[in-house]
Amino acid sequence: MKVKDMGEFTLINAISDDVIFDPTTVIEGIGDDCAIYKSTEDYEQLISIDTMVEGIHFTFNTMSPYDIGVRLSTANISDIAAMGGIPRQIVISIAIPPTMDSAIIKSIYDGIKYQCKQYTINLIGGDTVSTSGPLVITLTIVGEVPKGKAVLRRRAQVGDCIGVTGYMGSSAAGLDAIYHTYQDTNVIIQSHRQPQPQVALGTYLRHIGATAMNDISDGLASELHEIADTSNITMLIEEELIPIHRETMLISNRLGNNPLDYALFGGEDFQLVFTIPSESLPAVHNQKDITIIGQIISKGDGTVLMKGKDQSIRVIEKKGYNHFSHD
C-alpha cells in the first residue's frame, strides 16, 4: 500500500509496536509531545544525530530496506560507542515520498528495531512527514557515560599507541563484491550491508584508559587525521600492521585494486580507532579483535605518517569524503 493511501496515523501505528527494549529507563514512549526517559545518576548524557538520504547515503540497488535500517542504526549507535558510552534511547524522523510502498518503510523500521533489540536501546519517539524528494531518515541517539569518563578525540598523547578494532576497509570492498556479484565473499558483503557498532569494545577501551577514540565512518585515514588534528600531534602507523580481511585481499587481487586503498579510504566500517598509553598494552594484547597499528611520535600539526612494507615513510592524506562535492 502506498504511504499516501495509508495515512500518517496508520503508518505510525504499524511502526510503533515492539520498540521498548529496556523499560526501566522509559516513563513515556511514543505518543505524547515528547518522550520521557530517566537518566542515571553519576552519568553524563551523550547525544548524536545522523541523517541518511536515498541516492546519497544508500540505494535500494545494493541494500534492502531492512539493511538500510540496520546501517543507519549502526552509524548512530557507533557514535556513542566511540565515546566509550552506553546507548540508551533513539528517536527517528523520516521524510517519505508519498508514492513509496509502506512495506519499505516497515522494513527499514524492522532493521532499526533489530539493532535496538541487540543493543538494548529503546525507540521512544519520532516524526513522519512527506517529501517531494528522496527518502530522508534522521536518527537521534541518547546514551550515557560515567561522569568525566567520555573518550574524546582530542586527548591523544605523545607516546600513546594507536589501535583499531576489527578489519579495515571491509565495507568498501564488500560493496565492490556486490557490484561484481561475487558469491564467495560473504563476510565483507555482510560488513557492507549490516555493519555492527563496537559498543562492547568501546566500553572496554574506556575502562582500560583509551585517551582518544573515533568510529570509522569516513575511512581510517580521515579518522586518524581527526585525532591527530584535534590532539595536535604527529602519528606514525605501519602498513604491515593494518588488519585487512582475507576476502578484501581476494577482491583486491581480482579487481587489480590496492587493498590499502580500501583500508585507508573506505568508509562505513564503524570499527573504532583509538589511542592508549603504552602501559595499557597488556590489556589489549589479549583481545583478538583489537590490533595495535602505530604510535603518537611527537607533538605536531596533525600529520599522519605511514611506514610502508619497504620501510619507506609516506604522508597519508585525509582524502576525506566531501559530502557536498556531488550534485
Place this chain on the structure above:
Amino acid sequence: MKVKDMGEFTLINAISDDVIFDPTTVIEGIGDDCAIYKSTEDYEQLISIDTMVEGIHFTFNTMSPYDIGVRLSTANISDIAAMGGIPRQIVISIAIPPTMDSAIIKSIYDGIKYQCKQYTINLIGGDTVSTSGPLVITLTIVGEVPKGKAVLRRRAQVGDCIGVTGYMGSSAAGLDAIYHTYQDTNVIIQSHRQPQPQVALGTYLRHIGATAMNDISDGLASELHEIADTSNITMLIEEELIPIHRETMLISNRLGNNPLDYALFGGEDFQLVFTIPSESLPAVHNQKDITIIGQIISKGDGTVLMKGKDQSIRVIEKKGYNHFSHD
C-alpha cells in the same frame, strides 16, 4: 556561495559559533562523535524530534530563511513546553541541495540560534548532508521536568476546565494576510512568520496542576480531539469564549471567511491547550494570556462538542491535516 563550492567543514564552521547559551549543562558541544551534557538530579529527561521539508512545511515564498529557523525551533521547543518542561539542548540535522546558496543555510541557523538564546537552550551537535531533493531540516530537542510531573495529554478528568494560551488561528489568518499583502495586520503576520513557544506558561500550568496539555500545532480542534481521545472523555467548549485576535476578525471580514475556521482548524499557532481542575481556576484568572473555553463534561469516546453563539450544540470534527494526502 553555493554549498557544493564551500565544502562541509567550512559550512559547519560558519554555523557552529555562538551556540552555547547555558554553559553549565554542556561538557562537550559540537565537534566530537557525540555532544556530552549534564542532566539535573531529580528531573526526568524529555526528548522530541521534528522535521520540516521545503515545499511541504515551509516555502521561501512566504517566509524568510531566518523565519524558517525561528518557526522550526518554535515547533520543537513547543513540544517541551506542552509537557510543562524546560528546554535544554538541541541537535540539528540538515539535508541541503548542493546548489542552494550557503547564505540561506546561515540565515536559517541564525533564526534557530536566536530562539536558542531567547529560551537559554544550547545547540550542541548536528549533521549536514546533501540531498537531490528539497531542503530537509530535523531538530531534536532535549528538555527536563521534575520527576513524575510531566503533563501528559491523556489525564484530563471529568469536571476539569479547558483552557488555552494566547489567540487561536492567528498563524493561519496571518498566512492569508501575507498572500493578500495586507499591511495593517502585523501581529498575525508575525504569528505566522515567527510564532513563539509558550515555555513560561507551560511551566506555570504544570505548577498549578494542569492535568493534560498539548501544544497547538495541527489546529485547536485536532488538539482537543487528541486530549479527548486519549483521556476517554467528552468535552464541551463555547464558541463565544474562544480568543481570536482582532486582526484575524479583520482578515475574516475582508475575505468573507469564518474566523472560527481559522481558530479551530488553523495550525502552527504553538499556543497551549490544557485541562485543569476547577479548584485551580483562581490561579488562571489572574493570567491575561490564559482563557478558559470549556469543560470536560463526562467520560466518553473522545467527542468534542461546541456550544455556538446561538446556544446550539455541534460536534466538532478533527479535520486533522493528513501529512500524506498531498503528492
